[in-house]
Amino acid sequence: MLKVHGLKFSYRGSAVLDGLDLEVGEGEMVGLVGPNGAGKTTLLRLITGVLRPSGGRILMDGADLGTLSPSERARLVSVVPQNPELPLSFSVLDLVLMGRNPHLKLLQWEGRGDMEVATRAMEVTATQHLAGRSLDTLSGGERQRAVVAMALAQEAPFLLLDEPTSNLDLAHQTRVMDMVRDVQRRRGGGVLLAMHDLTLAAQYCTRLILLADGRCYAEGPPDAVLTRENIAGVYGAEVYVLSHPQGGTPVVLPVSGRGDGV
Amino acid sequence: MVRLTAARLIANVRRKGSPEGGEPAPQRDGPEAVAASLALGYPWRRLTIGLGLVMLVAVLAAGVGSVGMPPLTVMKILVSRIPSVDLAPTWPESWDTILWQLRFPRIALAGIVGGALALAGATYQGLFRNPLADPMLIGGASGAGLGATIVLVTGVPYLFHGVSLLPAVAFVGALAAVTVAYVIARNSEGLPLATLILAGVAITSLTGAAGAVLMIRSDPDLRPVLSWLLGGFISAQWKHSLMMLPYLIPSALVVASYGRVLNVLQLHEGHAQALGANVERTKLVLLGAASLATAAAVSFSGLIGFVGLIAPHAVRLVWGVEYRALLPMAVIVGAGFLILADLVARTVVSPTELPVGVVTAFCGAPFFLYLLRRRVVM
Numbered sequence: 001m002l003k004v005h006g007l008k009f010s011y012r013g014s015a016v017l018d019g020l021d022l023e024v025g026e027g028e029m030v031g032l033v034g035p036n037g038a039g040k041t042t043l044l045r046l047i048t049g050v051l052r053p054s055g056g057r058i059l060m061d062g063a064d065l066g067t068l069s070p071s072e073r074a075r076l077v078s079v080v081p082q083n084p085e086l087p088l089s090f091s092v093l094d095l096v097l098m099g100r101n102p103h104l105k106l107l108q109w110e111g112r113g114d115m116e117v118a119t120r121a122m123e124v125t126a127t128q129h130l131a132g133r134s135l136d137t138l139s140g141g142e143r144q145r146a147v148v149a150m151a152l153a154q155e156a157p158f159l160l161l162d163e164p165t166s167n168l169d170l171a172h173q174t175r176v177m178d179m180v181r182d183v184q185r186r187r188g189g190g191v192l193l194a195m196h197d198l199t200l201a202a203q204y205c206t207r208l209i210l211l212a213d214g215r216c217y218a219e220g221p222p223d224a225v226l227t228r229e230n231i232a233g234v235y236g237a238e239v240y241v242l243s244h245p246q247g248g249t250p251v252v253l254p255v256s257g258r259g260d261g262v
Numbered sequence: 263m264v265r266l267t268a269a270r271l272i273a274n275v276r277r278k279g280s281p282e283g284g285e286p287a288p289q290r291d292g293p294e295a296v297a298a299s300l301a302l303g304y305p306w307r308r309l310t311i312g313l314g315l316v317m318l319v320a321v322l323a324a325g326v327g328s329v330g331m332p333p334l335t336v337m338k339i340l341v342s343r344i345p346s347v348d349l350a351p352t353w354p355e356s357w358d359t360i361l362w363q364l365r366f367p368r369i370a371l372a373g374i375v376g377g378a379l380a381l382a383g384a385t386y387q388g389l390f391r392n393p394l395a396d397p398m399l400i401g402g403a404s405g406a407g408l409g410a411t412i413v414l415v416t417g418v419p420y421l422f423h424g425v426s427l428l429p430a431v432a433f434v435g436a437l438a439a440v441t442v443a444y445v446i447a448r449n450s451e452g453l454p455l456a457t458l459i460l461a462g463v464a465i466t467s468l469t470g471a472a473g474a475v476l477m478i479r480s481d482p483d484l485r486p487v488l489s490w491l492l493g494g495f496i497s498a499q500w501k502h503s504l505m506m507l508p509y510l511i512p513s514a515l516v517v518a519s520y521g522r523v524l525n526v527l528q529l530h531e532g533h534a535q536a537l538g539a540n541v542e543r544t545k546l547v548l549l550g551a552a553s554l555a556t557a558a559a560v561s562f563s564g565l566i567g568f569v570g571l572i573a574p575h576a577v578r579l580v581w582g583v584e585y586r587a588l589l590p591m592a593v594i595v596g597a598g599f600l601i602l603a604d605l606v607a608r609t610v611v612s613p614t615e616l617p618v619g620v621v622t623a624f625c626g627a628p629f630f631l632y633l634l635r636r637r638v639v640m
Contacts (some may be wrong), residue, residue: 045532046537048535049535049536050532050535050536055375069540070535070538070539070540070541071538071539071540072538073538074536074537074538077536078536079536081343081530081532081533081536082532084529084533085529085530085533086528086529087525087528087529089578089582089583090525090528090582090583090584094525094584098525098526098529098537099537101522101523101526101537101538101539102520102537102538106519106520106523109522134582150537154537154538206507235540239478262612
């Protein structure tokens with residue numbers, strides 16, 4: 001279970017996160033939504049320890065992440081960054097095996113157990129048939145799945161994904177999201193996704209957290225969070241909220257300008 | 263068993279290709295579409311063959327010179343020194359002297375320096391995630407050069423309990439120069455190549471100028487310093503190779519133990535950190551180790567450019583980036599390359615010699631320009 005308590009972070013004097021509280025429980029798939037600059041990526045960077053908070057704490061199963069070493073932390077939380085830079089001549093298998101890094105000592109090599117974990121991670125993400133292919137021969141969707149496989153090979157109970165669908169076309173967006181949901185169901189643990197696409201987030205997440213100005217503006221089931229009022233309040237945009245024909249989750253449609261000037 | 267699993271996975275891919283029809287993957291046919299993976303086993307065979315080839319090159323190179331000797335005889339002269347081997351000499355005694363006092367020490371030093379520069383180059387490249395980093399290009403070698411010049415012109419005791427202090431001072435210079443280049447070039451996005459190289463150029467000019475001032479103000483007999491600065495192995499002796507080892511071996515051991523972490527570092531720094539790599543500590547340790555190798559090389563051979571660029575690159579182009587496989591192979595290729603370059607340097611304008619740095623520059627600079635043009639990574 002991930003708990004964030006009064007988390008603060010400032011960049012060049014201005015507060016990016018201003019006392020953020022949130023929780024993601026075991027077995028939950030939670031979407032983190034909000035406009036640009038609301039602090040989504042900053043929160044993920046604080047959780048991975050790339051940035052240090054100026055106040056507040058992040059607890060993972062009761063352990064304060066700030067007191068852990070990078071490898072202890074990586075055994076608890078794995079991350080799929082937005083647009084990861086990949087060494088393109090590595091094979092998918094090499095990449096996935098890198099996920100074992102936090103479990104290995106300095107001179108230790110990947111062993112049989114690590115290979116089994118990697119194989120399972122590739123099975124779950126349907127990348128097994130790509131194992132020997134080098135990354136530069138893969139499509140964007142295949143690469144994204146390989147990076148998810150690497151994160152799964154970390155065997156951390158908690159998975160963070162930063163905009164996992166941002167560079168993908170329509171078909172691959174749903175494929176990656178289907179896969180993440182499938183992984184979550186098979187594996188348990190918690191998943192936190194930073195998402196831009198409100199409709200897609202609503203479709204897949206059990207709960208949404210709407211960030212604005214470094215604080216939690218609203219949270220709850222998607223239909224409670226994605227209301228016209230909340231979206232107008234946070235994004236300053238007028239929208240229609242419809243109901244998805246499949247499952248009834250909220251679908252957010254922007255209202256275009258009506259020619260009466262803005 | 264592990265290897266079998268991986269081998270089966272990869273063999274399946276080889277046979278079937280991608281069974282998934284929908285993905286518009288840019289297909290490349292042939293073996294290069296399948297990346298080499300360490301999971302298939304450590305490439306001992308490749309390394310052994312490489313090492314054997316370097317030995318062969320060394321033997322051939324030893325036979326070339328003002329006194330030519332057939333390779334077989336060179337081999338016999340080499341083997342005859344093994345205590346239990348009893349070979350009746352069928353060669354002039356002077357050959358023995360030429361080989362054991364002139365050519366072998368020279369070739370050994372060229373090989374060790376080449377290996378050290380390749381190791382340093384490969385490490386800088388992995389560390390900066392920039393395939394164009396080279397000990398010479400980013401200022402490390404010239405920093406080491408300034409350190410060494412200080413020792414040579416000020417008459418600081420050269421030996422301390424039999425260990426040469428020259429590389430230690432050169433190490434401080436190399437570390438300082440690379441750190442300055444790194445700090446100047448680094449921004450929030452990463453480490454842009456252009457800034458890194460320009461910082462290296464500026465540092466090289468500055469340290470060169472400082473070195474010139476030191477030399478002009480010092481004792482009139484500058485010959486040892488000048489000939490050292492030009493770079494080369496003309497006055498190579500066995501003891502030089504031996505004196506390099508206390509610096510080179512620790513450096514190589516440290517870099518080798520960070521091979522897997524270097525792979526992880528090829529991802530973005532934040533991503534590497536999320537995978538549990540202690541990025542800041544790794545950078546410090548590897549920067550130190552690579553600068554130590556640079557300093558050891560520069561101390562005994564002067565400034566020789568481009569070896570650290572060419573050798574790791576050639577290995578990367580042929581066998582990929584897996585650092586645990588790349589590092590030893592780069593050392594082997596670097597050793598072979600510098601032995602060959604030195605052979606060219608001492609024979610092509612015989613009876614005089616070219617500085618070996620001239621030969622490596624003739625090979626390396628066009629290669630560098632080619633890589634720039636291809637924009638390998640910016």
